[in-house]
Amino acid sequence: MPTYSLIAGIDEAGRGPLAGPVVAAAVVFRPGHSVTGLGDSKTLSEARRHALLPLIREAAHIGVGIAEPEEIDRINILxxxxxxxxxxxxxxxxxxxxxxxxxxxxxxxxxxxxxxxxGGDASIAEISAASIVAKTLRDALMQRADHRWPGYGFAAHKGYGTAAHMAAIARNGPCPIHRMSFAPIAQRALGLTPR
Structure with a gap:
């Protein structure tokens, strides 16, 4: 059985939303460093994620990868x-x-x-840390998108298909960060859903 000295945990945020990028993070803890209180980012409050982020940055090497909406549309979300x-x-x-x-x-x-x-984001420290980094960064990007395209409520729903978001799309049409290949947007573009 091989032994591994440097383990990276990798997780993503943003596979399901109708808008915005998918963001992935890779985390490698420095030897002798750890962070307590980690967990699946979806189960942690926003305040807790923000409290953990600087601790992760201090204890680990971090890499980030992003795929933008146009790339998602071109090659599919997976x-x-x-x-x-x-x-x-x-x-x-x-x-x-x-x-x-x-x-x-x-x-x-x-x-x-x-x-x-x-379920690695709930059980493996490196993956949990990557989950927190990816979600925190993606949320920040969607907050920025809310300032650029203020009619959609991105700061609140982060691009997910909430009722408020669907109503904003019906009212304004899609904006440049919407995933045109995702069914609710594609159907609307084809005139298959009422506006």
Whole structure:
């Protein structure tokens, strides 16, 4: 059985929304460093995520990868998520021996050994930290998008298909960060849903 000295945890945020990028993060803890209180970012409050983020930055090397909406539309959300995860790993300042990925799929283009772990964001510290980094960054990007396209409420719903978001799309039409290939947007563009 091989032993691995440098383990990266990888997770993403933003696969499901109708707008905005998918953001992935890769985290490698520095030897002798750890952070207590980690968990799946979806179960932590925004305040808790923001409190943990500087602790993660202090204790770990971090890489980030992003796939923008036009790339998601071109290659599909699954492939865009996989490439964002690879970009996160590639942007680390060091090369890990092994990557642990939240979910059931290992990206094809990783340049180290990889293992997919379902529920890893709740059980593996490196993946939990990556989950928090990815979600915090994506939320910040959607806050910025709210200032640029103020008619959609991105700061509140982060691009997810809430009733308020769907009403804003019906009122304003899609904006440049909407994923035109996603069914609610594509159907509206084709005139298949009432405006």
């Amino acid at each position: 492939q865009a998520t996989m490439i964002a995860m690879c970009r996160a790993l590639w942007s680390l300042p060091l090369r890990p021996d092994r990557a642990l990925i939240d979910g059931n799929r290992v990206p094809d283009r990783l340049d180290c050994d990889g293992e997919a772990i379902i």
